[in-house]
Amino acid sequence: MASARIEAIALTKSFTGRPLFADVSFAHDRGVLAIVGPNGSGKTTLVKILAGLLTPTKGSVRVEREGRELSAEERRFAVGWSGPDLTFYPELTASENLEFFRKAAGFPAIGEDTRSSLAAVGLDGASGPVDHFSTGMKQRLRIAFAFLLDPDVVLLDEPLSGLDAPGRQAVGRLVGAAAERGPVVLAAPDLKELPPPKQVIELPTGGRDAGRGTRGT
Amino acid sequence: MTGPRARLGFFSRAWAVCAKDAAQELRRRVAIASIFFFAATALALVSYAVGPFGLPPEARSSLDASLLWIILFFSAATGLPRAFVREEETGTGLGLRKVASGVVVLAGKGLFNFLLFLAIAALSVPAFAVLLEWRVASPVALAAVVLLGGWGLSIVSTFLSALVARAGQRNVLFLVVSFPLLVPLLLPAIAATIQASEGAVAQTPLRVLAAYDGAATCAAYLLAAVVWED
Numbered sequence: 001m002a003s004a005r006i007e008a009i010a011l012t013k014s015f016t017g018r019p020l021f022a023d024v025s026f027a028h029d030r031g032v033l034a035i036v037g038p039n040g041s042g043k044t045t046l047v048k049i050l051a052g053l054l055t056p057t058k059g060s061v062r063v064e065r066e067g068r069e070l071s072a073e074e075r076r077f078a079v080g081w082s083g084p085d086l087t088f089y090p091e092l093t094a095s096e097n098l099e100f101f102r103k104a105a106g107f108p109a110i111g112e113d114t115r116s117s118l119a120a121v122g123l124d125g126a127s128g129p130v131d132h133f134s135t136g137m138k139q140r141l142r143i144a145f146a147f148l149l150d151p152d153v154v155l156l157d158e159p160l161s162g163l164d165a166p167g168r169q170a171v172g173r174l175v176g177a178a179a180e181r182g183p184v185v186l187a188a189p190d191l192k193e194l195p196p197p198k199q200v201i202e203l204p205t206g207g208r209d210a211g212r213g214t215r216g217t
Numbered sequence: 218m219t220g221p222r223a224r225l226g227f228f229s230r231a232w233a234v235c236a237k238d239a240a241q242e243l244r245r246r247v248a249i250a251s252i253f254f255f256a257a258t259a260l261a262l263v264s265y266a267v268g269p270f271g272l273p274p275e276a277r278s279s280l281d282a283s284l285l286w287i288i289l290f291f292s293a294a295t296g297l298p299r300a301f302v303r304e305e306e307t308g309t310g311l312g313l314r315k316v317a318s319g320v321v322v323l324a325g326k327g328l329f330n331f332l333l334f335l336a337i338a339a340l341s342v343p344a345f346a347v348l349l350e351w352r353v354a355s356p357v358a359l360a361a362v363v364l365l366g367g368w369g370l371s372i373v374s375t376f377l378s379a380l381v382a383r384a385g386q387r388n389v390l391f392l393v394v395s396f397p398l399l400v401p402l403l404l405p406a407i408a409a410t411i412q413a414s415e416g417a418v419a420q421t422p423l424r425v426l427a428a429y430d431g432a433a434t435c436a437a438y439l440l441a442a443v444v445w446e447d
Contacts, residue, residue, distance in 0.1 A: 051315065052315075053311060053314060053315060055446075073318065076315065076318070077316070081315055083311075085308060085311060086308075086311055086312050087307060087308035087309050087311070087312070088312065089237065089307075089309055090307070091240070091241045091245055092237070092240065092241070092244075096240070100233060100237045101312060101313075101316050103225060103229070103230065104230055104233050104234055104237075104313065104316050104317040104321065104322075104325075105230075105317060106224065106229075106230050107224060108224060108225060129244075145312060149316070
């Protein structure tokens, strides 16, 4: 089984001059790492930087598989991500959306794979365009997107947002299974229904001391 | 977890982006309908305005070629800039950016825009010829002009769409930035169309168009990552 590792090296991000967070560093190779902090502390921004969707003002992110650092292109597929601002093509169905993302990423869209991805989040019976989905169904689809390419590293920003009890249980199962195999990074205000974190990164507002709050559990 | 290895080639990925854009547009219908409605309206207005004058052919060729490209350009301009702008406006760009490189997305969207342009041209050029009694002595040369002009227009519009997609006032910005970049394409396209209608093979304008297309494609390829990534 391939071992994966994600490392944040002195990450700093500022949008308007004042750092949102500064010198955030950690390394994580298996189990859940939780990013916590009040609203506006930069949790979503930090997760996007880890996902390669934002560039840090300073610092870097390193993702390894079996001791080899992955290129930026490899990280597209090796790091799965979902967040609250991930939206889908409203005219397409859930399976069409996932099949498109698979093909755009370079993987054949196999119907059985797509069906199992949707079944894992309880969307196997969903038909019709995504535009007609409820908030909870869209959130389930976001989770399916994060796991779509069987990633080595999973990053989930507010994974339980808008979900009912069965949805939260489904996410808990997926996170638990992924955490057995490799690193899972969660940013959420409430982690009660998810597997307990092995490591916690606290982002205070202003973030200058972020990273010093790192603790193991 | 091992992570699946990429197996589809560059063109298959780009085609996936193109097919997705086509599926979206065909299901929404409004955007494509407005493009063709614009083309039909422009054709009707031009035929009513210019048709009755009955100018001699030597005076008409320049006017016809210019009018044809004005119709093609403005019809396409209502749809081509949407390629990337729609992704940012609806928020879908984030998911696409997560899985696909800028070159793949640009190629797919450029291909969709080129096919859209060809569809506009396939309907507009014959209608233009009928309504304005326009005689084309060399249809093959005209087809070459439409193909070369269409590709240049599509790839530059797609690239500019990516460039302005995350900017404020993006529609105004697109028009301002596109003017100096597209005029050097439209002038040889009009010159080549004049000569095609007169039966000559316009080698110099066609070479200029081919060179423009090559340069625009190379520039878009080299800069795709810059405009696509954060």
